[in-house]
Amino acid sequence: MIRTQLVLRVNNQQHEVWVRNDRTLLDVLHDDLGMPDVRYGCAEGVCGTCTVLMDGDPVSACTVYAVQAEGHEVVTLRGWSDPQEEAHPLQKCFLARGASQCGFCTAGMLLTAATLAERNPDATREEIRHELVGNLCRCTGYQAIVDAVEDYLHLPAEQTAETGGAQ
Protein backbone atom coordinates (compact mmCIF):
# COMPACT_ATOMS: atom_id res chain seq x y z
CA MET A 1 0.00 0.00 0.00
CA ILE A 2 1.37 3.37 -0.90
CA ARG A 3 -1.71 5.15 0.35
CA THR A 4 -2.89 5.20 3.92
CA GLN A 5 -6.18 6.11 5.53
CA LEU A 6 -5.61 8.41 8.47
CA VAL A 7 -7.38 10.38 11.11
CA LEU A 8 -5.54 13.64 11.73
CA ARG A 9 -6.35 15.82 14.69
CA VAL A 10 -5.81 19.45 13.69
CA ASN A 11 -6.89 22.47 15.73
CA ASN A 12 -9.10 20.24 17.88
CA GLN A 13 -10.93 18.78 14.89
CA GLN A 14 -10.70 15.30 13.42
CA HIS A 15 -10.08 14.95 9.69
CA GLU A 16 -10.29 11.67 7.88
CA VAL A 17 -7.93 11.61 4.91
CA TRP A 18 -6.68 9.05 2.39
CA VAL A 19 -3.18 10.04 1.43
CA ARG A 20 -0.17 8.87 -0.48
CA ASN A 21 2.56 7.96 1.99
CA ASP A 22 4.91 10.56 0.51
CA ARG A 23 2.50 13.41 1.19
CA THR A 24 4.00 15.63 3.84
CA LEU A 25 1.91 17.04 6.65
CA LEU A 26 2.29 20.35 4.81
CA ASP A 27 0.80 18.90 1.59
CA VAL A 28 -2.19 17.53 3.44
CA LEU A 29 -2.87 20.55 5.63
CA HIS A 30 -2.48 23.05 2.82
CA ASP A 31 -3.65 21.23 -0.32
CA ASP A 32 -6.09 18.62 0.98
CA LEU A 33 -7.56 20.35 4.01
CA GLY A 34 -7.29 23.86 2.52
CA MET A 35 -5.48 25.52 5.39
CA PRO A 36 -3.80 28.66 4.02
CA ASP A 37 -2.06 29.44 7.31
CA VAL A 38 0.44 26.63 6.62
CA ARG A 39 2.62 27.71 3.72
CA TYR A 40 4.88 26.00 1.24
CA GLY A 41 8.36 27.50 1.30
CA CYS A 42 11.52 25.45 0.90
CA ALA A 43 10.37 21.82 1.44
CA GLU A 44 13.59 21.07 3.31
CA GLY A 45 12.97 22.38 6.79
CA VAL A 46 15.03 25.55 6.68
CA CYS A 47 12.62 28.45 6.00
CA GLY A 48 9.99 28.05 8.70
CA THR A 49 6.92 29.12 6.69
CA CYS A 50 5.18 25.76 7.22
CA THR A 51 5.74 25.72 10.99
CA VAL A 52 2.99 23.99 12.96
CA LEU A 53 2.87 22.77 16.53
CA MET A 54 2.95 19.01 16.98
CA ASP A 55 2.15 18.07 20.57
CA GLY A 56 3.00 21.66 21.44
CA ASP A 57 6.42 21.86 19.78
CA PRO A 58 7.18 23.74 16.55
CA VAL A 59 8.01 21.41 13.66
CA SER A 60 8.38 21.89 9.92
CA ALA A 61 5.24 20.40 8.34
CA CYS A 62 7.36 19.76 5.23
CA THR A 63 9.69 17.37 7.04
CA VAL A 64 7.01 15.26 8.72
CA TYR A 65 4.95 12.87 6.64
CA ALA A 66 1.21 13.12 7.14
CA VAL A 67 1.13 9.41 8.07
CA GLN A 68 3.44 10.25 10.98
CA ALA A 69 1.10 12.85 12.42
CA GLU A 70 -1.63 10.36 13.25
CA GLY A 71 -2.14 10.19 17.00
CA HIS A 72 -0.53 13.58 17.53
CA GLU A 73 -2.11 16.94 18.25
CA VAL A 74 -1.45 19.39 15.40
CA VAL A 75 -2.04 23.11 15.84
CA THR A 76 -1.74 25.66 13.05
CA LEU A 77 -1.76 29.45 13.37
CA ARG A 78 -5.55 29.58 13.26
CA GLY A 79 -5.83 26.99 15.97
CA TRP A 80 -3.47 28.98 18.12
CA SER A 81 -5.24 32.29 17.55
CA ASP A 82 -8.78 32.10 16.18
CA PRO A 83 -9.27 34.83 13.53
CA GLN A 84 -12.89 35.27 14.70
CA GLU A 85 -11.68 36.28 18.13
CA GLU A 86 -9.55 39.11 19.39
CA ALA A 87 -5.97 39.00 18.18
CA HIS A 88 -3.43 37.29 20.43
CA PRO A 89 -1.31 39.79 22.39
CA LEU A 90 1.75 38.60 20.45
CA GLN A 91 -0.04 39.43 17.19
CA LYS A 92 -0.80 42.90 18.57
CA CYS A 93 2.90 43.38 19.31
CA PHE A 94 3.68 42.36 15.71
CA LEU A 95 1.14 44.91 14.43
CA ALA A 96 2.42 47.68 16.67
CA ARG A 97 6.01 47.12 15.52
CA GLY A 98 5.25 46.62 11.83
CA ALA A 99 6.78 43.18 12.18
CA SER A 100 4.69 41.71 9.39
CA GLN A 101 4.81 43.04 5.86
CA CYS A 102 3.82 40.51 3.20
CA GLY A 103 2.87 38.13 6.02
CA PHE A 104 4.17 34.95 4.42
CA CYS A 105 6.57 34.12 7.26
CA THR A 106 4.37 35.48 10.03
CA ALA A 107 2.52 32.28 10.93
CA GLY A 108 5.82 30.51 11.56
CA MET A 109 7.31 33.47 13.40
CA LEU A 110 4.32 33.71 15.74
CA LEU A 111 4.15 30.00 16.59
CA THR A 112 7.91 29.80 17.16
CA ALA A 113 8.00 32.95 19.28
CA ALA A 114 4.94 31.89 21.29
CA THR A 115 6.51 28.57 22.30
CA LEU A 116 9.76 30.34 23.18
CA ALA A 117 7.79 32.69 25.44
CA GLU A 118 6.26 29.72 27.25
CA ARG A 119 9.51 27.87 27.68
CA ASN A 120 11.71 30.86 28.44
CA PRO A 121 9.71 33.95 29.42
CA ASP A 122 12.93 35.79 30.29
CA ALA A 123 14.60 35.19 26.91
CA THR A 124 17.20 37.78 26.01
CA ARG A 125 17.30 39.50 22.63
CA GLU A 126 20.11 37.14 21.64
CA GLU A 127 18.03 34.11 22.67
CA ILE A 128 15.07 35.40 20.65
CA ARG A 129 17.31 35.77 17.62
CA HIS A 130 18.71 32.27 18.14
CA GLU A 131 15.21 30.80 18.38
CA LEU A 132 13.99 32.56 15.22
CA VAL A 133 17.10 31.78 13.17
CA GLY A 134 15.22 29.09 11.27
CA ASN A 135 12.39 31.41 10.22
CA LEU A 136 13.27 33.42 7.15
CA CYS A 137 11.69 36.79 6.41
CA ARG A 138 12.40 38.58 3.14
CA CYS A 139 10.67 41.88 4.01
CA THR A 140 11.29 43.22 7.46
CA GLY A 141 15.01 42.77 8.02
CA TYR A 142 14.11 40.97 11.28
CA GLN A 143 14.68 43.89 13.66
CA ALA A 144 10.99 44.68 13.93
CA ILE A 145 10.17 41.01 14.52
CA VAL A 146 12.70 40.68 17.33
CA ASP A 147 11.44 43.98 18.76
CA ALA A 148 7.86 42.68 18.72
CA VAL A 149 8.79 39.44 20.50
CA GLU A 150 10.79 41.42 23.05
CA ASP A 151 7.76 43.69 23.64
CA TYR A 152 5.60 40.63 24.15
CA LEU A 153 7.98 39.12 26.69
CA HIS A 154 7.97 42.40 28.59
CA LEU A 155 4.17 42.65 28.77
CA PRO A 156 2.77 42.37 32.29
CA ALA A 157 1.78 38.73 32.90
CA GLU A 158 -1.99 39.33 32.82
CA GLN A 159 -1.74 40.69 29.27
CA THR A 160 0.01 37.65 27.74
CA ALA A 161 -3.40 35.90 27.95
CA GLU A 162 -3.26 32.20 27.27
CA THR A 163 -5.18 31.38 24.14
CA GLY A 164 -5.35 28.64 21.59
CA GLY A 165 -3.39 25.46 21.69
CA ALA A 166 0.22 26.36 22.26
CA GLN A 167 0.09 24.32 25.44
Place this chain on the structure above:
Amino acid sequence: MTVQEVVPTPAGRTPATCFEYQRAESWADAVELLELWDGEAKILAGGQSLIPMLNLRLAFPAALIDVNPIPAADPRVERDHLVIDANTRHRVLRTSEAVRTHAPLLAHAVQFIGNVRVRNRGTFGGTLSHADPTAEIAAITLATGGEILLLGPAGERSVPVDDFFVTYLTTAAEPNEVVIGARLPVAGNARWAFHEVVRRYSDFATVSVSVLARPAAKGGLRVVLGGVADRPIAVDQGLLEPVLTDPGNPDRARESADAIAASLDPDTDLHATADYRRRLVAVHTRRLLAQVFSEEGAP
Protein backbone atom coordinates in the same frame (compact mmCIF):
# COMPACT_ATOMS: atom_id res chain seq x y z
CA MET B 1 10.24 -1.83 -6.10
CA THR B 2 6.60 -1.20 -5.34
CA VAL B 3 3.99 -0.68 -8.01
CA GLN B 4 3.71 3.00 -8.67
CA GLU B 5 0.38 4.66 -8.71
CA VAL B 6 -0.12 7.42 -11.26
CA VAL B 7 -1.60 10.39 -9.49
CA PRO B 8 -1.80 13.98 -10.61
CA THR B 9 0.66 16.23 -8.82
CA PRO B 10 0.48 19.99 -8.51
CA ALA B 11 2.12 21.87 -11.36
CA GLY B 12 5.83 22.38 -11.00
CA ARG B 13 6.42 19.48 -8.65
CA THR B 14 8.08 16.31 -9.77
CA PRO B 15 6.15 13.19 -8.88
CA ALA B 16 8.05 11.11 -6.36
CA THR B 17 8.56 7.43 -6.28
CA CYS B 18 6.18 6.63 -3.49
CA PHE B 19 7.12 4.25 -0.70
CA GLU B 20 5.46 1.84 1.62
CA TYR B 21 5.22 3.14 5.16
CA GLN B 22 5.58 0.85 8.14
CA ARG B 23 5.77 1.62 11.82
CA ALA B 24 8.18 -0.26 14.03
CA GLU B 25 7.01 -0.62 17.63
CA SER B 26 10.36 -1.97 18.82
CA TRP B 27 13.94 -2.12 17.56
CA ALA B 28 13.48 -5.85 16.97
CA ASP B 29 10.53 -4.96 14.72
CA ALA B 30 12.68 -2.50 12.82
CA VAL B 31 15.38 -5.12 12.23
CA GLU B 32 12.82 -7.67 11.07
CA LEU B 33 11.33 -5.19 8.61
CA LEU B 34 14.79 -4.24 7.32
CA GLU B 35 15.45 -7.91 6.61
CA LEU B 36 12.11 -8.34 4.86
CA TRP B 37 12.81 -5.38 2.60
CA ASP B 38 16.30 -6.70 1.89
CA GLY B 39 18.14 -3.44 1.36
CA GLU B 40 15.27 -1.51 -0.20
CA ALA B 41 14.00 0.14 2.97
CA LYS B 42 15.31 3.10 4.93
CA ILE B 43 14.83 3.79 8.62
CA LEU B 44 12.87 6.99 9.24
CA ALA B 45 13.99 8.56 12.52
CA GLY B 46 13.69 12.33 13.02
CA GLY B 47 13.53 12.71 9.25
CA GLN B 48 15.27 16.09 9.21
CA SER B 49 17.82 14.94 6.63
CA LEU B 50 16.00 11.99 5.07
CA ILE B 51 12.71 13.73 4.29
CA PRO B 52 14.38 16.70 2.56
CA MET B 53 16.40 14.18 0.53
CA LEU B 54 13.19 12.47 -0.51
CA ASN B 55 11.43 15.78 -1.13
CA LEU B 56 14.32 16.72 -3.42
CA ARG B 57 14.21 13.29 -5.13
CA LEU B 58 17.74 12.42 -4.03
CA ALA B 59 16.73 9.03 -2.62
CA PHE B 60 14.15 6.46 -3.67
CA PRO B 61 13.62 3.86 -0.96
CA ALA B 62 10.86 1.32 -1.59
CA ALA B 63 9.81 1.52 2.02
CA LEU B 64 10.26 3.70 5.07
CA ILE B 65 10.34 2.05 8.47
CA ASP B 66 9.25 4.65 10.98
CA VAL B 67 11.00 4.11 14.31
CA ASN B 68 9.41 7.13 15.99
CA PRO B 69 6.87 4.99 17.90
CA ILE B 70 9.75 3.31 19.77
CA PRO B 71 10.09 5.07 23.12
CA ALA B 72 13.40 6.51 24.36
CA ALA B 73 14.26 6.44 28.04
CA ASP B 74 15.89 9.57 29.42
CA PRO B 75 19.69 9.78 29.13
CA ARG B 76 21.12 8.09 32.24
CA VAL B 77 24.35 6.96 33.86
CA GLU B 78 25.14 3.26 34.04
CA ARG B 79 28.55 2.00 35.18
CA ASP B 80 30.45 5.25 34.56
CA HIS B 81 28.90 5.68 31.14
CA LEU B 82 26.23 8.02 29.94
CA VAL B 83 23.69 5.92 28.04
CA ILE B 84 21.69 7.69 25.36
CA ASP B 85 18.89 5.93 23.49
CA ALA B 86 18.77 6.34 19.72
CA ASN B 87 15.37 8.01 19.73
CA THR B 88 16.42 10.80 22.08
CA ARG B 89 15.61 14.08 20.39
CA HIS B 90 18.26 16.81 20.17
CA ARG B 91 16.07 19.05 22.32
CA VAL B 92 16.30 16.53 25.16
CA LEU B 93 20.10 16.35 24.90
CA ARG B 94 20.16 20.10 25.43
CA THR B 95 17.94 20.08 28.53
CA SER B 96 18.70 16.70 30.15
CA GLU B 97 20.40 17.13 33.51
CA ALA B 98 22.34 13.88 32.97
CA VAL B 99 23.72 15.10 29.63
CA ARG B 100 24.54 18.57 30.97
CA THR B 101 26.44 17.01 33.88
CA HIS B 102 28.12 14.03 32.22
CA ALA B 103 28.55 15.20 28.62
CA PRO B 104 28.53 19.02 28.85
CA LEU B 105 30.26 19.32 25.49
CA LEU B 106 27.37 17.45 23.87
CA ALA B 107 24.71 19.55 25.63
CA HIS B 108 26.53 22.69 24.49
CA ALA B 109 27.06 21.71 20.85
CA VAL B 110 23.47 20.53 20.34
CA GLN B 111 22.24 24.13 20.31
CA PHE B 112 24.06 24.64 16.99
CA ILE B 113 22.18 21.86 15.19
CA GLY B 114 19.88 23.23 12.49
CA ASN B 115 17.04 25.26 13.92
CA VAL B 116 14.54 24.76 16.73
CA ARG B 117 12.28 22.59 14.53
CA VAL B 118 15.17 20.35 13.55
CA ARG B 119 16.09 19.96 17.23
CA ASN B 120 12.49 19.11 18.12
CA ARG B 121 12.36 16.23 15.61
CA GLY B 122 15.95 15.16 14.98
CA THR B 123 17.24 12.20 16.97
CA PHE B 124 20.61 11.15 18.38
CA GLY B 125 20.56 7.77 16.62
CA GLY B 126 19.35 9.31 13.39
CA THR B 127 22.21 11.76 13.11
CA LEU B 128 24.78 9.08 14.04
CA SER B 129 23.38 6.77 11.35
CA HIS B 130 23.24 9.54 8.76
CA ALA B 131 26.97 10.22 9.37
CA ASP B 132 27.15 13.65 7.83
CA PRO B 133 30.84 14.68 8.06
CA THR B 134 29.83 18.09 9.42
CA ALA B 135 27.29 16.89 12.00
CA GLU B 136 27.77 18.18 15.53
CA ILE B 137 26.69 15.01 17.35
CA ALA B 138 28.95 12.80 15.24
CA ALA B 139 31.95 15.01 16.07
CA ILE B 140 31.17 15.25 19.77
CA THR B 141 30.56 11.52 20.10
CA LEU B 142 33.91 10.87 18.46
CA ALA B 143 35.53 13.29 20.91
CA THR B 144 34.02 11.65 23.99
CA GLY B 145 34.76 8.12 22.76
CA GLY B 146 32.72 5.17 23.95
CA GLU B 147 30.66 2.82 21.85
CA ILE B 148 27.71 2.80 19.51
CA LEU B 149 25.11 0.13 20.23
CA LEU B 150 23.68 -1.73 17.25
CA LEU B 151 20.93 -4.30 16.89
CA GLY B 152 20.86 -6.71 13.97
CA PRO B 153 19.48 -10.13 13.06
CA ALA B 154 22.22 -11.79 15.12
CA GLY B 155 21.49 -9.66 18.16
CA GLU B 156 23.13 -6.72 19.82
CA ARG B 157 26.72 -5.63 19.37
CA SER B 158 28.73 -2.51 20.04
CA VAL B 159 31.25 -0.70 17.87
CA PRO B 160 33.88 1.66 19.31
CA VAL B 161 33.07 5.20 18.19
CA ASP B 162 36.53 5.39 16.59
CA ASP B 163 35.54 2.65 14.13
CA PHE B 164 31.97 3.76 13.52
CA PHE B 165 32.19 6.54 10.92
CA VAL B 166 33.47 5.09 7.66
CA THR B 167 32.99 7.72 4.96
CA TYR B 168 30.38 10.15 3.67
CA LEU B 169 26.97 9.05 4.99
CA THR B 170 28.37 5.60 5.72
CA THR B 171 28.88 3.87 9.05
CA ALA B 172 30.10 0.51 10.30
CA ALA B 173 26.50 -0.62 10.77
CA GLU B 174 25.52 -3.47 8.46
CA PRO B 175 22.53 -2.92 6.13
CA ASN B 176 20.24 -4.89 8.47
CA GLU B 177 21.46 -3.25 11.65
CA VAL B 178 20.00 -0.25 13.44
CA VAL B 179 21.64 2.13 15.89
CA ILE B 180 19.81 1.73 19.19
CA GLY B 181 21.95 4.01 21.33
CA ALA B 182 25.41 4.83 22.60
CA ARG B 183 27.46 4.54 25.77
CA LEU B 184 29.77 7.49 26.36
CA PRO B 185 32.31 7.67 29.20
CA VAL B 186 31.17 10.28 31.72
CA ALA B 187 32.99 13.58 31.49
CA GLY B 188 34.09 13.75 35.13
CA ASN B 189 36.28 16.83 35.49
CA ALA B 190 37.02 17.03 31.77
CA ARG B 191 37.66 20.43 30.24
CA TRP B 192 36.21 21.09 26.83
CA ALA B 193 35.67 23.64 24.10
CA PHE B 194 33.75 23.69 20.84
CA HIS B 195 33.57 26.02 17.90
CA GLU B 196 32.04 25.76 14.46
CA VAL B 197 32.34 28.12 11.53
CA VAL B 198 29.13 28.47 9.57
CA ARG B 199 28.23 30.69 6.63
CA ARG B 200 24.74 31.17 7.99
CA TYR B 201 23.77 30.44 11.58
CA SER B 202 21.91 27.07 11.61
CA ASP B 203 23.60 25.88 8.41
CA PHE B 204 26.01 22.97 7.99
CA ALA B 205 29.39 23.71 9.54
CA THR B 206 32.17 24.63 7.15
CA VAL B 207 34.60 23.44 9.82
CA SER B 208 34.00 22.41 13.43
CA VAL B 209 36.58 21.87 16.15
CA SER B 210 35.89 19.99 19.39
CA VAL B 211 38.46 19.72 22.16
CA LEU B 212 38.04 17.47 25.19
CA ALA B 213 40.72 17.14 27.85
CA ARG B 214 40.49 14.52 30.57
CA PRO B 215 43.49 15.27 32.76
CA ALA B 216 43.69 11.85 34.43
CA ALA B 217 43.02 9.56 31.49
CA LYS B 218 45.56 8.08 29.08
CA GLY B 219 45.25 9.71 25.68
CA GLY B 220 43.36 12.26 27.70
CA LEU B 221 43.33 15.00 25.07
CA ARG B 222 41.03 14.53 22.09
CA VAL B 223 40.68 16.98 19.23
CA VAL B 224 38.00 16.20 16.66
CA LEU B 225 37.47 18.04 13.39
CA GLY B 226 34.30 18.17 11.33
CA GLY B 227 33.94 19.29 7.73
CA VAL B 228 37.55 18.57 6.74
CA ALA B 229 37.24 14.99 5.48
CA ASP B 230 34.70 12.35 4.45
CA ARG B 231 33.87 11.81 8.14
CA PRO B 232 34.57 13.50 11.45
CA ILE B 233 38.19 12.78 12.32
CA ALA B 234 40.01 12.47 15.63
CA VAL B 235 43.40 14.13 15.42
CA ASP B 236 46.40 11.83 15.66
CA GLN B 237 47.85 11.84 19.20
CA GLY B 238 51.36 12.52 17.86
CA LEU B 239 50.26 15.93 16.60
CA LEU B 240 49.14 16.82 20.12
CA GLU B 241 52.57 16.11 21.65
CA PRO B 242 53.75 19.77 21.49
CA VAL B 243 50.77 21.10 23.41
CA LEU B 244 50.84 18.21 25.89
CA THR B 245 54.49 18.78 26.80
CA ASP B 246 53.67 22.31 27.96
CA PRO B 247 49.90 22.82 28.04
CA GLY B 248 49.91 26.42 29.26
CA ASN B 249 52.33 27.62 26.60
CA PRO B 250 50.56 29.38 23.70
CA ASP B 251 53.50 28.71 21.35
CA ARG B 252 53.15 24.96 21.88
CA ALA B 253 49.40 25.20 21.25
CA ARG B 254 50.12 27.03 18.01
CA GLU B 255 52.70 24.42 17.03
CA SER B 256 50.15 21.62 17.49
CA ALA B 257 47.38 23.54 15.75
CA ASP B 258 49.57 24.32 12.73
CA ALA B 259 50.74 20.71 12.50
CA ILE B 260 47.14 19.48 12.67
CA ALA B 261 46.08 21.86 9.90
CA ALA B 262 49.04 20.86 7.72
CA SER B 263 48.16 17.16 8.09
CA LEU B 264 44.73 17.65 6.50
CA ASP B 265 43.59 17.23 2.93
CA PRO B 266 40.10 18.74 2.96
CA ASP B 267 37.83 19.17 -0.04
CA THR B 268 37.40 22.44 -1.87
CA ASP B 269 33.74 23.18 -2.47
CA LEU B 270 31.35 26.04 -3.03
CA HIS B 271 31.67 27.16 0.59
CA ALA B 272 35.40 27.04 1.23
CA THR B 273 38.67 26.13 -0.40
CA ALA B 274 40.92 23.46 1.09
CA ASP B 275 43.39 26.17 2.13
CA TYR B 276 40.72 28.18 3.87
CA ARG B 277 39.54 25.10 5.76
CA ARG B 278 43.11 24.40 6.90
CA ARG B 279 43.42 28.00 8.01
CA LEU B 280 40.18 27.77 9.99
CA VAL B 281 41.43 24.59 11.67
CA ALA B 282 44.78 26.20 12.58
CA VAL B 283 43.21 29.31 14.08
CA HIS B 284 40.33 27.71 15.94
CA THR B 285 42.26 24.71 17.21
CA ARG B 286 44.91 27.05 18.64
CA ARG B 287 42.26 29.19 20.34
CA LEU B 288 40.36 26.23 21.76
CA LEU B 289 43.51 24.52 23.04
CA ALA B 290 44.48 27.76 24.75
CA GLN B 291 40.99 28.03 26.21
CA VAL B 292 40.97 24.47 27.53
CA PHE B 293 44.38 24.80 29.15
CA SER B 294 43.92 28.32 30.49
CA GLU B 295 43.37 28.99 34.20
CA GLU B 296 39.66 29.47 33.70
CA GLY B 297 39.26 26.27 31.71
CA ALA B 298 36.06 25.47 29.92
CA PRO B 299 33.34 28.05 29.40
